[in-house]
Amino acid sequence: MKIKFLGVGSAFTTADYYQSNLLITAQSGKKLLLDCGSDIRFSLNEAGINAANFGREIEAVYISHLHSDHIGGLEWVAINTYFVPNSPPPKLFMNTATMEELWNHSLQGGLKCIKGKVMHLDDYFECFPISAENRFTWEAIDFTLWRMPHVMADSRNHYSYGLLMSETGGSPNVFISTDTQFQPEFLTHIHTEVGLIFHDVETTAFRTTVHAHYDELCTLPPEIKKKMWLYHYQPKPDRDPVKDGFNGFVVKGQEFDLC
Numbered sequence: 001m002k003i004k005f006l007g008v009g010s011a012f013t014t015a016d017y018y019q020s021n022l023l024i025t026a027q028s029g030k031k032l033l034l035d036c037g038s039d040i041r042f043s044l045n046e047a048g049i050n051a052a053n054f055g056r057e058i059e060a061v062y063i064s065h066l067h068s069d070h071i072g073g074l075e076w077v078a079i080n081t082y083f084v085p086n087s088p089p090p091k092l093f094m095n096t097a098t099m100e101e102l103w104n105h106s107l108q109g110g111l112k113c114i115k116g117k118v119m120h121l122d123d124y125f126e127c128f129p130i131s132a133e134n135r136f137t138w139e140a141i142d143f144t145l146w147r148m149p150h151v152m153a154d155s156r157n158h159y160s161y162g163l164l165m166s167e168t169g170g171s172p173n174v175f176i177s178t179d180t181q182f183q184p185e186f187l188t189h190i191h192t193e194v195g196l197i198f199h200d201v202e203t204t205a206f207r208t209t210v211h212a213h214y215d216e217l218c219t220l221p222p223e224i225k226k227k228m229w230l231y232h233y234q235p236k237p238d239r240d241p242v243k244d245g246f247n248g249f250v251v252k253g254q255e256f257d258l259c
């Protein structure tokens with residue numbers, strides 16, 4: 001499998017970095033988009049994918065949570081597959097409750113009504129809600145969802161669902177955090193199961209507290225840091241992750257060939 005970072009920035013990002021959306025290419029050549037932010041049509045084109053042919057280029061989409069840098073491009077994907085001839089609906093994998101919220105609170109404002117028809121999410125996507133087992137398989141890659149604490153509000157945590165990816169008979173396991181607060185106990189556990197960790201990081205002087213901050217990640221033991229690549233950072237981060245024991249900042253367009 002290959003993992004390509006279409007972008008590496010945060011919600012505050014610019015076109016120099018783009019939002020942190022990833023493209024997974026299976027050994028079959030089929031592609032899964034991991035999160036779909038509002039700049040996806042630009043970041044795909046820059047990565048050499050013809051965004052106008054989304055339905056034919058990309059078979060599946062996984063959504064981690066509902067912030068715009070992760071879902072803001074889905075309305076564009078929906079209409080550019082539904083109305084384009086011979087463009088199959090993308091498969092949509094995500095946590096069941098989050099999928100319901102996606103339609104009820106984000107997408108139906110723009111997608112519910114088209115001429116002469118009331119639409120639903122499964123008119124645009126082939127939906128695969130993931131509930132009890134918290135895992136799915138796509139193109140011989142097993143994806144396990146991990147509920148990561150992200151935003152605490154309204155008396156509950158609004159989670160983001162990170163992914164543990166393992167390829168049948170293939171590359172070492174990989175964990176992708178998506179968006180999460182600092183979780184040292186979890187990282188201590190998961191690092192024994194994986195060869196690589198891609199972790200979101202906040203690099204600003206001010207702290208939003210909804211992401212792990214760079215200074216927090218620096219406190220991790222060396223054996224964890226040496227498996228970590230950092231992404232989802234702010235423009236022009238004034239840090240030296242290699243010196244601090246990490247693999248580095250992922251750069252926009254960087255691809256990891258794990259075959």
Ligand SMILES: [Zn+2]
Nearest residue numbers: 065067150179
């Ligand atoms: Zn987020």
